[in-house]
Amino acid sequence: MALMKKNELKLFLDKLFEVYPNPRCELNYINHFTLLVAIILSAQSTDKGVNKVTEKLFPVASTPEEMLLLGEERLKQYIRSINYFNNKAKSIIKLAHQLIENFNGQIPTDFETLKTLSGVGQKTASVFLNVAYHAPFIGVDTHVFRLCHRLNICKGKDPSAVQEKLQKIIPASYQPDVALALVFHGRYVCTAKRPKCATCPLKDVCTAIENKEI
Numbered sequence: 001m002a003l004m005k006k007n008e009l010k011l012f013l014d015k016l017f018e019v020y021p022n023p024r025c026e027l028n029y030i031n032h033f034t035l036l037v038a039i040i041l042s043a044q045s046t047d048k049g050v051n052k053v054t055e056k057l058f059p060v061a062s063t064p065e066e067m068l069l070l071g072e073e074r075l076k077q078y079i080r081s082i083n084y085f086n087n088k089a090k091s092i093i094k095l096a097h098q099l100i101e102n103f104n105g106q107i108p109t110d111f112e113t114l115k116t117l118s119g120v121g122q123k124t125a126s127v128f129l130n131v132a133y134h135a136p137f138i139g140v141d142t143h144v145f146r147l148c149h150r151l152n153i154c155k156g157k158d159p160s161a162v163q164e165k166l167q168k169i170i171p172a173s174y175q176p177d178v179a180l181a182l183v184f185h186g187r188y189v190c191t192a193k194r195p196k197c198a199t200c201p202l203k204d205v206c207t208a209i210e211n212k213e214i
Helices: 006-019 032-041 047-057 064-070 072-079 085-103 122-133 142-150 159-169 175-188
Strands: none
Touching: 006 175, 032 047, 032 064, 032 085, 032 122, 047 072, 064 072, 064 085, 072 085, 122 159, 122 175, 142 159, 142 175
16 A cells, blocks of 8 residues: 555644644653653553552652662662563663763753663654653654554654654654654554554544555
């Protein structure tokens, strides 16, 4: 199936934002440091599961200094229900060290600098800047990656390739909110195994349904 044409994409985006007018990140956080930690924890884990552990973690460690005082082993006890908690604990402690030693405890706002931090790749940096500053970075998680291919928005071999294409084809005015809107749609309607096509509020502008691809 061919990719959405420019006019089809515009219709889809208009309807997407009609359904999800003010999408907001479902991760709970206190400040920019806890937001970044929550995003790191959310890799291959659900927001619900992350919120469950950070509800207890963040009251005792909401700054890089407090996280270092907590230490790697105690951090593991808080996040052990999260996938890959050992590696994530190591990354978060190293992140806290980097922020204190190199950035006076503050999260850098430059995209390339962010990616030099422990546990922070392209997706994490994009999501952080988008949520923290409403910057026009389109973070591509599993939902966004799946929907882009399934709905013929764009295609790419990996999330980075999809993000690069999205940044080119999504109009600037939509870029700050499009990732979260797609996340909501992928999480609650256009789900991986059993998409709710019959009741989908976007079915009238979905070329995948029209061509029976889902």
